Amino acid sequence: xxxxxxxxxxxxxxxxxxxxxxxxxxxxxxxxxxxxxxxxxxxxxxxxxxxxxxxxxxxxxxxxxxxxxxxxxxxxxxxxxxxxxxxxxxxxxxxxxxxxxxxxxxxxxxxxxxxxxxxxxxxxxxxxxxxxxxxxxxxxxxxxxxxxxxxxxxxxxxxxxxxxxxxxxxxxxxxxxxxxxxxxxxxxxxxxxxxxxxxxxxxxxxxxxxxxxxxxxxxxxxxxxxxxxxxxxxxxxxxxxxxxxxxxxxxxxxxxxxxxxxxxxxxxxxxxxxxxxxxxxxxxxxxxxxxxxxxxxxxxxxxxxxxxxxxxxxxxxxxxxxxxxxxxxxxxxxxxxxxxxxxxxxxxxxxxxxxxxxxxxxxxxxxxxxxxxxxxxxxxxxxxxxxxxxxxxxxxxxxxxxxxxxxxxxxxxxxxxxxxxxxxxxx
Amino acid sequence: xxxxxxxxxxxxxxxxxxxxxxxxxxxxxxxxxxxxxxxxxxxxxxxxxxxxxxxxxxxxxxxxxxxxxxxxxxxxxxxxxxxxxxxxxxxxxxxxxxxxxxxxxxxxxxxxxxxxxxxxxxxxxxxxxxxxxxxxxxxxxxxxxxxxxxxxxxxxxxxxxxxxxxxxxxxxxxxxxxxxxxxxxxxxxxxxxxxxxxxxxxxxxxxxxxxxxxxxxxxxxxxxxxxxxxxxxxxxxxxxxxxxxxxxxxxxxxxxxxxxxxxxxxxxxxxxxxxxxxxxxxxxxxxxxxxxxxxxxxxxxxxxxxxxxxxxxxxxxxxxxxxxxxxxxxxxxxxxxxxxxxxxxxxxxxxxxxxxxxxxxxxxxxxxxxxxxxxxxxxxxxxx
Numbered sequence: 090x091x092x093x094x095x096x097x098x099x100x101x102x103x104x105x106x107x108x109x110x111x112x113x114x115x116x117x118x119x120x121x122x123x124x125x126x127x128x129x130x131x132x133x134x135x136x137x138x139x140x141x142x143x144x145x146x147x148x149x150x151x152x153x154x155x156x157x158x159x160x161x162x163x164x165x166x167x168x169x170x171x172x173x174x175x176x177x178x179x180x181x182x183x184x185x186x187x188x189x190x191x192x193x194x195x196x197x198x199x200x201x202x203x204x205x206x207x208x209x210x211x212x213x214x215x216x217x218x219x220x221x222x223x224x225x226x227x228x229x230x231x232x233x234x235x236x237x238x239x240x241x242x243x244x245x246x247x248x249x250x251x252x253x254x255x256x257x258x259x260x261x262x263x264x265x266x267x268x269x270x271x272x273x274x275x276x277x278x279x280x281x282x283x284x285x286x287x288x289x290x291x292x293x294x295x296x297x298x299x300x301x302x303x304x305x306x307x308x309x310x311x312x313x314x315x316x317x318x319x320x321x322x323x324x325x326x327x328x329x330x331x332x333x334x335x336x337x338x339x340x341x342x343x344x345x346x347x348x349x350x351x352x353x354x355x356x357x358x359x360x361x362x363x364x365x366x367x368x369x370x371x372x373x374x375x376x377x378x379x380x381x382x383x384x385x386x387x388x389x390x391x392x393x394x395x396x397x398x399x400x401x402x403x404x405x406x407x408x409x410x411x412x413x414x415x416x417x418x419x420x421x422x423x424x425x426x427x428x429x430x431x432x433x434x435x436x437x438x439x440x441x442x443x444x445x446x447x448x449x450x451x452x453x454x455x456x457x458x459x460x461x462x463x464x465x466x467x468x469x470x471x472x473x474x475x476x477x478x479x480x481x482x483x484x485x486x487x488x489x490x491x492x493x494x495x496x497x498x499x500x501x502x503x504x505x506x507x508x509x510x511x512x513x514x515x516x
Numbered sequence: 517x518x519x520x521x522x523x524x525x526x527x528x529x530x531x532x533x534x535x536x537x538x539x540x541x542x543x544x545x546x547x548x549x550x551x552x553x554x555x556x557x558x559x560x561x562x563x564x565x566x567x568x569x570x571x572x573x574x575x576x577x578x579x580x581x582x583x584x585x586x587x588x589x590x591x592x593x594x595x596x597x598x599x600x601x602x603x604x605x606x607x608x609x610x611x612x613x614x615x616x617x618x619x620x621x622x623x624x625x626x627x628x629x630x631x632x633x634x635x636x637x638x639x640x641x642x643x644x645x646x647x648x649x650x651x652x653x654x655x656x657x658x659x660x661x662x663x664x665x666x667x668x669x670x671x672x673x674x675x676x677x678x679x680x681x682x683x684x685x686x687x688x689x690x691x692x693x694x695x696x697x698x699x700x701x702x703x704x705x706x707x708x709x710x711x712x713x714x715x716x717x718x719x720x721x722x723x724x725x726x727x728x729x730x731x732x733x734x735x736x737x738x739x740x741x742x743x744x745x746x747x748x749x750x751x752x753x754x755x756x757x758x759x760x761x762x763x764x765x766x767x768x769x770x771x772x773x774x775x776x777x778x779x780x781x782x783x784x785x786x787x788x789x790x791x792x793x794x795x796x797x798x799x800x801x802x803x804x805x806x807x808x809x810x811x812x813x814x815x816x817x818x819x820x821x822x823x824x825x826x827x828x829x830x831x832x833x834x835x836x837x838x839x840x841x842x843x844x845x846x847x848x849x850x851x852x853x854x855x856x857x858x859x860x861x862x863x864x865x866x867x868x869x870x871x872x873x874x875x876x877x878x879x880x881x882x883x884x885x886x887x888x889x890x891x892x893x894x895x896x897x898x899x900x
Contacts, residue, residue, distance in 0.1 A: 109827045110663065110827065111663065112664055118833045118836070119664070119856065119859075123837060124851060124856075125669075126668055126669050126854050127670050129718060130717055130719045130772070470846045472851045495851060497768070497770075497852070498768040500717075500770050502854075514836075514847075515838075
């Protein structure tokens, strides 16, 4: 019996010790969380991304190779594997920088591009329509004569697909140096473009707010008309730049909706600069993220604006927590992108600039916020160099994706981070 | 008649006294000046002359003085063993035979040379070592065997490279018998492997070198085909290792192409990291090996080749992308060099030279070995 026990023990020990780990037992964790670089020779920056219902992801980036500045789209799956990739742009002396990519209602994708046709020249706006297979379908260039027969620099901020009463098209906004008031530097512009990328001539519009440095950030459709979110510093408000909105009628004219017309959203008492506007498809909220700037530096400023409550600042979901206190992180922190979370609250990503004596570094800060705007947790990504976020999205399984730009050696590459719902490189 | 008896008695006494005197003289001579060869010659003569009782006294001084060489000592104990067997003193005969084996653990009685009773006696004894010590030095190469391929720089081409390193150690051998042994070792091992990633975004490349120090504890079952001269052997076993340290060095070469070749720019960045926390501390492996051992005096020299198959993924999944800091979890290697560990096992190939020191232990067997062979030999001799 003793001998049998001994033999059994030895056999057990040998079997356990010689147990071999295989692909099945180890598990492909790196598909659940990762950092990946995408790009080409030269420098590439990540700009935007779209998460599709079929679990594919479109990454939009800009590339500078052999002094040719173009843009590219990479279609990947949720493990980061490249399915398709394509570089667009004319190249040569024409500089094209993509700004925004959005899915269209008919299964394609629209890309907004800033384009400089002549070296040192002004910026134009270009729209490119591509299919899900990254095939270019159509494009249009709005030169500087669109708004008026005049020269001017246009910096497109976003393109928004819309479908209202069966009408499909795109709304484009940004800033232009073609100003309506003498002495202003920039005014916002808005275009409405139909499905065939033809400009609605009645809609070409400069809402003409009375600030000196106005910039349209996003224009979104509503039941009746549209909302333009913009940065402006109206003279009536002590020249403080802030998040503003302007209701727009269906013909493109600025208007007043109910009792609310042109209104300031941010009210920190300092200057605020809006960076991104996201619609929350679950409840119709508008999530606005940007920066609050004062002598103490830059902080993240975030407003969760309830559509149903109107535009009264005190009624924002995160009233009282609009300046996001990211756990007292050092440096200058700029809000970049926000996404509603299926789990709870919001996911916010910001860029933290730190002066480490002889070098400036930029890190990515990821935070989960409660609906009230309070910070649940923060994590940081970066290693003594430049790592910048551009867009954040949450996958249906709660994993978080951040696209941006990382420094690999001495070059910039488009970077994609995938972390768990706690912001960690863990399952 | 009575006087005759008295004279005989007197003569006997004189003879006894004379013999004792001579013995004393011989002993004194031997104690003072132990000439090993003369003593052995005298003892052999006395043995051949049937003078068994004085033999111990003749040989003991040289044994005590340790003036015999090993070979002479063996001859002395051979004589004593035979003498005690003749004098029917088995205890003393056994003790002498044990002493003989201590002098030459590899002594094997031979029916052609030794009396049959000594051959029989020898079957009750052995000097086979139960344990042996060994020490060795090895050259090794380490080969990562990939379980899951992980990549950061999408679209690049990766390969592992090998670099020779060394290990040294020792251990104990348990001799089940002459052929079958179990060995437990403890090695200090230095291992290195490299990783080369090319075509990173067309023009760049990354070189990573990982250096590890570990304690390895291999356990093997070995079978030796015992022969004169070189004895080949083969073995198999398992081993556990404790990782003491692990470091990685990185060299990333960035090439920024220009419109022309002369406008291109090449820059490199280099750094080192402690990556011990990304590795499992305890790892398992199975190994097979084969070699030759060569008899050197009473010990052995050996040369062998071993291949060790890593059994477990040595990469800690939880730490593969992040550093130890939970607040700032970015992995420096991942972010800065675009490197992440594949999930892999570590194989190792070794060539070893070593030395085996058997711990000979002359002892009486609980069960005497068979004498069948002896009888057969004796019979065949008789038939001749």
